[in-house]
Amino acid sequence: MPLESPFSYEVPCPACPLRTCQVFQAISDDELSFISKLKTGELRTGPATTVLREGTPSDQLFTLLEGWAFRYKSLDDGRRQITSFVLPGDFIGIQGSMLGDMDHTVETLTPAVLCSFPRKRIWELYKNCPSLAFDVTWLAARQESILNEHLLSLGRRNAVECAAYYILHLYLRADDVGLVTESRVRFPFTQEHLSDALGLSLVHTNKTLKRLSAEGLVKWEHGWCFIPDIAPLAERAKFDLQMLRTRPLL
Amino acid sequence: MPLESPFSYEVPCPACPLRTCQVFQAISDDELSFISKLKTGELRTGPATTVLREGTPSDQLFTLLEGWAFRYKSLDDGRRQITSFVLPGDFIGIQGSMLGDMDHTVETLTPAVLCSFPRKRIWELYKNCPSLAFDVTWLAARQESILNEHLLSLGRRNAVECAAYYILHLYLRADDVGLVTESRVRFPFTQEHLSDALGLSLVHTNKTLKRLSAEGLVKWEHGWCFIPDIAPLAERAKFDLQMLRTRPLL
DNA sequence: CGCTCAGTTGAAGCATTTCAATTCTTGTGG
């Protein structure tokens, strides 16, 4: 699937929907005007659209403004591992921009709006706007931290713990970007996506989710995920909530 | 285990052992003089020494100059996941410096020499030396890429594929920093370390290694690992060697 | 109203873990 229609200029940065998120409060006017000049366009996609493909160079770097997406890698025989979900405010394509080709594919789950800017100009950002360059590294460090925890899950947590952790993780991330209302999120993915993230078979993922449900830790209400209390879920996942004290966005 | 003896000033940056590595050739004189001012000391540790601990703040940032180390996370009940091995040239503690507390522990495998500089001064690097700041992000992006591939391994490769990939990965990384001679490396870790990296039990790791050995893909000669030909090993791991074309350091 | 995709379920098979020894290596003290 190639990229969609040509870029169109819609949202000017000062009116960027992300600015309402807590994470991006700290951006100064100077920084904002710099970003504005960097932005080359906006990409609006439908659901299930491939934005960047593994093994190809990425000339554009994106920030997700609206919607959900996910990153995955696959083996030749079709086995697929979802390495992370992408939420508003996340970068897409830094890895490819820095290292050459993309090492993973990025696909949308919902209709999405992405802000794009040319790979070649990242360097300007480092030269002219160190505070933003710092933020880029900050995002990379956070992503690394998320991947580390996911690695712990796949390597050492069993199916139930792993699923409990992952649902909690997604819930907290969604909460950070304002997607949670009254302890409820709409997760736009199927159990198959989840199984590919957890490294489990679809069947076992299903049974595991049912079990969490039966234990009353997570409730599914026609497409919405409701977590009455995160503490016992964290407990089940063997995940230390204290960790969020200093790293609220993990 | 606390840190060892107080810092001592030994190797001046222009004489840094890392400078002989290919990766670091590109550093200019300006950059070098800047780094020199940043360096606050050198840490020399024995083997099996904890350099940074999960859950604690890291006031120092390190670069590994000599030796091997590894990063790990653990669950309360003792299960441990090694998320990555650290080789000369790698950063230690960026994640903690950026996000607050460390989210993982770093422990040496061999006697090691680390170059240290204060966390608070990273910011200067971003302000005064954008090219180095860029390098920091480059390293972070590479690390992210490594973690992605590891995630694919734990989630979707079976024991043999996973072990084959990981040994190949370590071999290639060791090669990049000049630790390979005539297709042979000295891996300073035990099978238990490897099992904690692969997310397998020790027993099964042993049987899996034996199998790779029996298939002639890897040979173990009193502590040395000999890989006659990387192509069939990559094949067994379902790993695409082509990927190294654009990302030589993965 | 019937098609399609997502979710659900039971049963059989297999990969990996766990348990329990045993052997091999390496370093140390006599």
Next chain:
DNA sequence: CCACAAGAATTGAAATGCTTCAACTGAGCG
């Protein structure tokens, strides 16, 4: 130089968790 201790590697057998196979059910949509 040998004996011994301690850690690391190796092995077989039993137990278990997860996968695979093969249906079936339910919900959304033209």
